[in-house]
Amino acid sequence: MIHLVKLCVGISNVEELESYRNERSHWWGADYGEDVHVHRTRMMPKRFSEIEGVSSIYWVISGLISCRQPILRLAPYTDVEGKSYCDIIMSRDLHRTLPYPKRPFQGWRYLNPKDAPPDLGVDGNEGSEELAADLVRLGLI
Template identity: 80%
Template sequence: MIHMVKLCVGVASFEELESYRNERAHWWGADYGEDVHVHRTRMMPKRREEMEGVSSIYWVIAGQVLCRQQILRLAPYTDAEGKDYCDIIMAPDLIRTVPYPKRPFQGWRYLRPEDAPPDVGANENGNSMEIAADLARLGLI
């Protein structure tokens, strides 16, 4: 199994991603007829078989990994001009992770499970999230 990490360009917070995630699939005319979210990217992962149904995409927002979404499947897409893309079809739920700093990069990268930030527990509150974010910015977690 291998995960994916991707910059969430143009989004400044977890709440902002949450507020418009339902619209994303419609921007590209991607209709998979399910309660899913879709993100289109240029390259299909070579390790696709290791990802579908078991991996997550970890979203980098404002320089930190803040959340993840389960990858249900990866679908090839070809536009009207013949360009190939990859539609990342994800579960609709955003799962908060412990904030983890990540420098900017282009496209997406693989993320080994042992390097992925842990999910925030159900009993976490806003104060502990702020403390975790501060610790992450200092490089302590």
């Protein structure tokens, strides 16, 4: 299993991502016949067999990995001009994670499960998300 990590461009917090997800779940014009959230990216991950149905996409918001969404499947998509894309079809569920700093990058990156931040509220990771983010910025966690 391998996860993906992606910058959430134009989104400033998890609540804004939730709102975006609610408004544009099928924004790309691809209807997968279920209540899902779709993100279209240019390249199909080469390790797709390690991702579909078992991994998550970890969203980097304002320089911190802040939440994740389970990936249900990956689907190829070709537009009217013949360009190939990959639709990342995700559950609508957003799981907040312990904030983890991540520098800017382009596209998406693989994330090993051992390097993925834990979900908040699991295994004693309870409390204020803002406090956790402040502690990360101070280098204390």
